[in-house]
Amino acid sequence: MSEVMKVILSEQPAPAHWGEANLSFDGTTATIHLVEDDQGRQVQGAARKLTAQGIRTVALEGDAWTPALQWQFAGGLQTAKLDAKIQWANSEEQLSAQWDSANWLRELVNMTPEDLSPEILADRVAEKLTELAPDRVKTKQWVGEALLTAGWVGIHGVGRGSERPPVLLELDYNPTGDANAEVEVALVGKGITFDSGGYSIKPSAGMVAMKCDMGGAATVAGALHLAISQGLNKRVKLYLCCAENLISGHAYKLGDVLNYKNGVSVEIVNTDAEGRLVLADGLMAANEAGAKRIIDAATLTGAAMVAVGDDYNALFGMHDGACQDALAAAADVEEGLWRLPLAKFHQGKCPSAFADTANSRAQKGGGFGGASNAAGFLSRFAGEPENGWLHFDLAACYSDSASGLWAEGATGVGMLTIAKLLKD
Incomplete structure (x- = not known):
């Protein structure tokens, strides 16, 4: 030593x-x-x-x-x-709990994409959180074709190009002992374990770090792990939308139309705008659970990084009170978080002649306001939960190269903010 x-x-x-x-x-x-x-x-x-x-x-x-x-x-x-x-x-107890949760989060994000398939990601999260509270956690998974049968067309569509099947994980943490207890918060995480961009393929320089594209799933799982370890006493459901975005004869293509179970049809104009497609399923599942607040987290857009750099995560929401809660939580734990514009009109920023909306615009980065347009897409599926919906675009959760503040790899930024929101 x-x-x-x-x-x-x-x-x-x-x-x-x-x-x-x-x-x-x-x-x-x-x-x-x-x-x-x-x-x-x-x-x-x-x-x-x-x-x-x-x-x-x-x-x-x-x-x-x-x-x-x-x-x-x-x-x-x-x-x-x-x-x-x-x-x-x-403050050893507090800091040790944060350290344990953050290191588990980092371990997941830093794993090679070969070692972390969608099923392995779902299984590892389910096992870790069940181990933490075995009498309070129940899990369910939809894998491969079972997703299509259940109507989760976004996760299935994005993940069908890989030989390793896509997965939707539902984890129910219920410390109340009441099977009918309200779900106070639902967490939804983007779990793209590798993102080639699909047929809208990324250049090598943009693909080399794409094992981190499940950073949203790791962040919400890490936040729930921390909150449970610190005595979380409310019912929370976790939804991880896990897939590999790869190219094959089975992969989804530009021009395809996905018909979601809430009636929204989506034309695919960019297969590299896949995160919002899988999150749509998770958001609908959270609404089906009757969650009073919905929080999603994703490494969703390069546009967010252009806007806030890698020192802040970007925040979106239409519920001012919920956004204020998130900003206050971030300030309390001293994590960078900045609210960017989102209004109802952003839902129409990705028009399609063939469907209700496209999943992006056929322009580099999704065109002007790409991060807000992506959030506008998600708002079609987020519903109007009682205590608001919050979307975290995680610009600061991964460092592509070593810097004066971070080593290369996962940073964990965002975990403390979301854990604070759960506990409060």
Whole structure:
């Protein structure tokens, strides 16, 4: 085991011989020298510098460590190998629970697409959450042709090109003991375990990280795992919409029309706009369950990343109160979240002469306002739950390459916000 590096915080500048560095060393003690502004990013950046020096085991010491600063430090120290070990300065129970859930989330997202098929993703989530609360969890899966029989045409259509069948997972967490208890929240996650783009095929540079396209499924599953571990006492249903978007003689094609069970017909003009097609099924399932609030999460559009970068996730919703709840939750846990425009008229932004709507526009990135247009598509299936529908476009949940804040791979950003919404 590597020697433990003690890490402390100081508001004093580094000794002169360290120049303008914000990190200094004295034997096995590292000091992060903070300035007033944006201390979280300073702490996270310092953790990345320690990682670059091969330091993998640390003990955070001193009264200056808030839970939020410790968590941001942890984000910078962790790598895709999940090899960081941290002794917390305080709030150990809270931070250890977050760490366990986030590392499980990262493990799922960072798995190779060969090792994580749609069925394996559904099975691993079902097993993990059942193990956490065996008397409170029930699961059901629709696999392959059973999806078509049940009317889940989006997941089936996107996934039918692969030899490994698509899956819809329904997981019912019910701690009330009442089989008729209301579903307070339904979580819906995009679980595209690999996205080639289908016949609208991606270039290699855009495809290499597409194992992360199930990041929405991992994020909502991780959030539910965290909330349950912290004593969640309300009924929540989880829907994971899992498929591989591949090319074959069985794959769905441009010009196809999918007829959803709510009566909406959708012309396919871009097979790489597949996430919204699978989420549509999950949103309808959540409505069938009578959920009072519906939250979906997805690595849905590049347009969201253009709008907010990779420091924020994008938020959409038509229920102002629900959106305020989400923004307040994100602020409380210090995660970046920004609300982007969504109105009823966005439902008409992807017109079709052959169906009620197209799944995108036949333009790069879906044309202007692509993220809002995608959210407008989803709103056709989200219904009007009592406490609102929230759509998270996860621009910040994965880092394509190492940076001054993150190692390459899953970041977990978004998990704390959604867990907070569940608990509140």
